[in-house]
Amino acid sequence: MTKTWWKEAVIYQIYPRSFKDSNGDGIGDLKGITQKLDYLALLGVDVLWLSPIFKSPNDDNGYDVSDYCSIMEEFGTMADFDELLATAHENGLKVILDLVVNHSSDEHEWFQASRQSGDNAYSDYYFWEKEKPNNWQSFFGGDAWEYDEQREAYFLHLFTKKQPDLNWENPKVREEVYRLMRFWYDKGVDGFRMDVIPLISKRLGFPDAPNDDFKNTIDNIYANGPRVHEFLKEMNEQANRPYDVMTVGEGIGVSKEQSLDYVGEDRSELNMLYHFDHLFLGYEGGDRLKSSGFTLVEVKQIFREWQEAIGDSGWLNVCLDNHDFARMVSRFGNDQKFRKESAKLLATLLLTQKGTPCIYQGSEIGMTNVAFPTIEDYDDVANLSTIDEWRAEGKDMEELLRRIQAGGRDNARTPVQWDNTPHAGFTTGQPWLKVNPNYAEINVANALADTDSIFHYYRKMLSFRKEHKTFIYGAYIEYLPNHPAVYFYERAAEDKHYLILLNFSDSTQTIFGVPDFSKAALLIGNYKIIENKKRLAPWEARVYLLEVDTI
Ligand code: ISL
Ligand code: CA
Numbered sequence: 001m002t003k004t005w006w007k008e009a010v011i012y013q014i015y016p017r018s019f020k021d022s023n024g025d026g027i028g029d030l031k032g033i034t035q036k037l038d039y040l041a042l043l044g045v046d047v048l049w050l051s052p053i054f055k056s057p058n059d060d061n062g063y064d065v066s067d068y069c070s071i072m073e074e075f076g077t078m079a080d081f082d083e084l085l086a087t088a089h090e091n092g093l094k095v096i097l098d099l100v101v102n103h104s105s106d107e108h109e110w111f112q113a114s115r116q117s118g119d120n121a122y123s124d125y126y127f128w129e130k131e132k133p134n135n136w137q138s139f140f141g142g143d144a145w146e147y148d149e150q151r152e153a154y155f156l157h158l159f160t161k162k163q164p165d166l167n168w169e170n171p172k173v174r175e176e177v178y179r180l181m182r183f184w185y186d187k188g189v190d191g192f193r194m195d196v197i198p199l200i201s202k203r204l205g206f207p208d209a210p211n212d213d214f215k216n217t218i219d220n221i222y223a224n225g226p227r228v229h230e231f232l233k234e235m236n237e238q239a240n241r242p243y244d245v246m247t248v249g250e251g252i253g254v255s256k257e258q259s260l261d262y263v264g265e266d267r268s269e270l271n272m273l274y275h276f277d278h279l280f281l282g283y284e285g286g287d288r289l290k291s292s293g294f295t296l297v298e299v300k301q302i303f304r305e306w307q308e309a310i311g312d313s314g315w316l317n318v319c320l321d322n323h324d325f326a327r328m329v330s331r332f333g334n335d336q337k338f339r340k341e342s343a344k345l346l347a348t349l350l351l352t353q354k355g356t357p358c359i360y361q362g363s364e365i366g367m368t369n370v371a372f373p374t375i376e377d378y379d380d381v382a383n384l385s386t387i388d389e390w391r392a393e394g395k396d397m398e399e400l401l402r403r404i405q406a407g408g409r410d411n412a413r414t415p416v417q418w419d420n421t422p423h424a425g426f427t428t429g430q431p432w433l434k435v436n437p438n439y440a441e442i443n444v445a446n447a448l449a450d451t452d453s454i455f456h457y458y459r460k461m462l463s464f465r466k467e468h469k470t471f472i473y474g475a476y477i478e479y480l481p482n483h484p485a486v487y488f489y490e491r492a493a494e495d496k497h498y499l500i501l502l503n504f505s506d507s508t509q510t511i512f513g514v515p516d517f518s519k520a521a522l523l524i525g526n527y528k529i530i531e532n533k534k535r536l537a538p539w540e541a542r543v544y545l546l547e548v549d550t551i
Helices: 030-035 037-043 078-090 109-114 171-187 214-222 228-240 256-263 296-310 339-352 381-392 397-407 444-449 454-467
Strands: 011-014 047-050 067-071 094-099 145-148 153-156 191-194 246-250 272-274 356-360 475-479 486-492 497-503 521-525 541-546
Touching (some): 030 037, 037 454, 067 078, 067 171, 078 094, 094 171, 171 228, 228 256, 256 272, 296 475, 296 486, 339 356, 339 454, 339 486, 339 497, 444 454, 454 521
Parallel strands (some): 011 047, 011 356, 047 094, 094 191, 191 246
Antiparallel strands (some): 145 153, 475 486, 486 497, 497 541
């Protein structure tokens, strides 16, 4: 397997709107990020992924871009960006941006021109149909075709109606995309995370969707269209090739069987992608507001099967949450009694899996889900059509509130908790989304001051991962796959074996079924007490270095 910097790197995702506000308008901004680069360098991550920073009317918080080569007004200026990038590079941090080119904003000049008529230079930049061609539904609910009075035709939008899908069949659209990518590369940007990239090639016969199960529709109708691989190869040729950049695909709709077609080393498409199998776990039809829970055995199976599918032929990105999902400690850990222990355990998992890990902002201090008291406290556009539907049908709004509290995207979007001053030190004004009330206890200032904090555990784990390359390139060997409460595995190279023992439960668990580690040295663990080699305490995590001759 080839060795590259992007396999060895750890990514930290910033959702700029919620990271740090520098001017008191309640909205995080680029200057705010620059102010905190020291903090991120101290943590020890390598690459910052910035969720979209481009000009946008913010129908979907920047995932609706109206100009790909200028900065969103609320976030600052191009000079602010140049300063951020230069300061990051001085601190040894790379910066990747979010490429949102499955769709643009309807306020983009391309769409403004496109909707004028069927015979101008931009007419075919989007998908227009005189009659509604099928039953497709948008990701956020409701019809995916919207009638436009000006053009007197329907346009396709897989997300909100302010996010019309770009027509990648049109070579001019593709050239525009490659041009904007080169614009950012020429500034020194180190790569892109690619939003819903498996959706860019449409099935042009526009077949009806099954609509029984939205996940089924994503996987088989929207994603992996006939030309997606051709487009990605062309993108590599036209934009990425001359630059040493990192490309991370949002692998929505990509199955493990299909994954190597995107990330195989011989493919010249993407460096890596993150899949949705564990992110959608327990969410009926991929709907985060319809959760039925899940088991550890399912999580382990997903990780194992993806490792088997990728092997040494390609690469994965590994995450446990991001700006679209519930907080990882609330979803995969225990955010009450064992918040600290389980957040550290999840850090151990994330940073010892095979693949490039991505830490979402706030996870390094164990930020949790929020439970706002009313539906009006929530902002996410993805909830709107469900709220309308439930109201219209007279359904129980308290129940919907509970579902949003458990699974909604705003769980990840509450402002980063910097200290215990009002609004958690995120802003001196009124934050665009309320701060999680637990900020008095959970905040960066506390985490920095406490040597036993989740933050300092992440720091240790990150430097540890850097020193021990087996965690990057070593094989993945799992034990006791059907055990409901523990996750035991090894990362192994010829000369070194590491044994990772994780207890995903609130009770003590016996250690068995793993190679003899009686002589092994404990490298890192999340409990201070003297280790007992026979048992793991609740949510205990340990990593041992096995002497090679004991195996
Ligand atoms: O949030 C979802 C549905 O409510 C997800 O299915 C989400 O739409 C999917 O993960 C794609 O996400 C990406 O593209 C969206 C944007 O809203 C998300 O924030 C982004 O990560 C449209 O650009
Ligand atoms: Ca601001």
